[in-house]
Amino acid sequence: MLRGFFRAGQQVLQTAKQRKFKVGRFYSYSSVTSRVYNSSDMIDIDFRSDTVTKPTDAMRQAMASAVVGDDVYEEDPTVQKLERKSAEMIGMEAALYVPSGTMSNLIAALTHCNQRGCEMITGDKTHMFLYEQAGVCQFGGVSINTVKNLPDGTFDLAEMQKHIRSRDLHEPTTALICVENTHNKCGGRVLPLSWLDELVEISKKRNLPLHMDGARIYNAAVYLGVPAKRIVRGFSSVSVCLSKGLGAPVGSILHGPKEFIARARRLRKALGGGMRQCGIIAAAGIVSLDSMIDRLAVDHANGLALAKGIAALNHPLFKVVVDSMQTNILVFEVDPKRVDAKEFCAKLQETTDEQLSALGGKDICVKAVPFEAQLIRLVINHHITAEMVDLALQKIAVVMKEYN
Structure with missing residues (x-):
C-alpha cells in the first residue's frame, strides 16, 4: 500500500x-x-x-445568534427584518431575499416580461446579457435586444428608443429596459444621475418598466455622495447584492412594489430559491447594510x-x-x-x-x-x-x- x-x-x-x-x-x-x-x-x-x-466577526456572531423560521412560509423574522430594512434604504415598498444576483435579475425580468415572445432591452456589455446564461431566454422565452454600451456604462438614449418595438406583429414586444450600476464590464463606472433621470422620463412616456441591476449600487451611492434611493428614483425594480463590496457571505435582494414582489416570490419558489431557515445568512446581510457601506x-x-x-x-x-x-x-x-x-x-x-x-x-x-x-x-x-x-x-x- x-x-x-x-x-x-x-x-x-x-x-x-x-x-x-x-x-x-x-x-x-x-x-x-x-x-x-x-x-x-x-x-x-x-x-x-x-x-x-470572508464574513466579518460581527457577521459571524450575528449568524450564530440569529432567530430563524421557515421563510417559505414567510415566518423567518430575521429575513423579514432584512427585507424591510433594505426596502426602506432603497425607497421601495417591498423586498425579497434571494440566493444570488443572477437569480434576482432573472426573477425581476420574468416578473416584468410575463408573456412569452416579449423582449428586454439592455446594454451589450451588461452582466445580464453577458454572464447570466441568457436565463430570461432559457426559462421565460424572453429575447434580449442590446444597445451598444458607451465607455461610461450608459448608452445612447436616442438609439435605445429605436430598439423599442410594440406594433409590428412580426416582431417581439418590448416589455422591459435594464441597466447596470455600477457597470462591471466598463470598469466599475457609475451611471450619471442626469442620464438616469432622462431614461426614467423616456420609460414613463413609453410606458415601459425599468429594472436596475444594482449589484454594486452602494458603491455608486458612496461615489456620488447620495442615498441609494435617489439613484433608483423612478425605477420599477432594483437588485442589490450583499455578497460583493458589502462582504456578506450569501445573498441578494430584489426590490419593487408590493404586488410585484408578491409575484416575484412565486417565481423564486419555482426557481428553487426558497431557502427555509435562511435567517442564519440574512443576519449577515443586516450587518453588511449597517456597517459595510460607508x-x-x-x-x-x-x-x-x-x-x-x-x-x-x-x-x-x-x-x-x-x-x-x-x-x-x-x-x-x-x-x-x-x-x-x-x-x-x-x-x-x-x-x-x-x-x-x-x-x-x-x-x-x-x-x-x-x-x-x-x-x-x-x-x-x-x-x-x-x-x-x-x-x-x-x-x-x-x-x-x-x-x-
Whole structure:
C-alpha cells in the first residue's frame, strides 16, 4: 500500500512539472484561480472579485445568534427584518431575499416580461446579457435586444428608443429596459444621475418598466455622495447584492412594489430559491447594510491608488485610464499583439527565482481576472489594504518588465 502511495506521489509531481506546477502553487495558464496550498511566507493578494471576501466577526456572531423560521412560509423574522430594512434604504415598498444576483435579475425580468415572445432591452456589455446564461431566454422565452454600451456604462438614449418595438406583429414586444450600476464590464463606472433621470422620463412616456441591476449600487451611492434611493428614483425594480463590496457571505435582494414582489416570490419558489431557515445568512446581510457601506470609500481610494500606480509604471504595452477609475473595479488594457491577458495573470500568480530576487525575497501572489484577450480586471474588496496595494504594484512592475 505504501509503495502505491509513493508511486501516486511521484505521478502528481511529474504532472505538476508538465503543468508549470510549483510546490505550493498552481500555475496552469488554463486556470488562474487555483492553488494546492499556501506557503507560510507567501503574500496572497486576491483581486479577482469583491465576492471572495470572508464574513466579518460581527457577521459571524450575528449568524450564530440569529432567530430563524421557515421563510417559505414567510415566518423567518430575521429575513423579514432584512427585507424591510433594505426596502426602506432603497425607497421601495417591498423586498425579497434571494440566493444570488443572477437569480434576482432573472426573477425581476420574468416578473416584468410575463408573456412569452416579449423582449428586454439592455446594454451589450451588461452582466445580464453577458454572464447570466441568457436565463430570461432559457426559462421565460424572453429575447434580449442590446444597445451598444458607451465607455461610461450608459448608452445612447436616442438609439435605445429605436430598439423599442410594440406594433409590428412580426416582431417581439418590448416589455422591459435594464441597466447596470455600477457597470462591471466598463470598469466599475457609475451611471450619471442626469442620464438616469432622462431614461426614467423616456420609460414613463413609453410606458415601459425599468429594472436596475444594482449589484454594486452602494458603491455608486458612496461615489456620488447620495442615498441609494435617489439613484433608483423612478425605477420599477432594483437588485442589490450583499455578497460583493458589502462582504456578506450569501445573498441578494430584489426590490419593487408590493404586488410585484408578491409575484416575484412565486417565481423564486419555482426557481428553487426558497431557502427555509435562511435567517442564519440574512443576519449577515443586516450587518453588511449597517456597517459595510460607508467603508466602501476605502475600497475606492485603494482602487484609485492601484490605477495610479500601474499608470505610473508607464509601460507602453499596458494602458490605464486613471480618470475613469471611480469605484472598486479597475479594468486596464494590454497590447494583444505582445501581451496575452491570460498569460499575464498567470505570471502574476507564479514565483520564479528571478521574481524573488527582484522583489527582495518577497513571495507575492497577485490574483487578477483576464476579462478578454486585451483586458485585465482587478477588484478591490475589504480585505485589501493600502499596504497590499503597494506590494501588488511591486509584483506587477516586475512582471511587466518581462515584456520589455
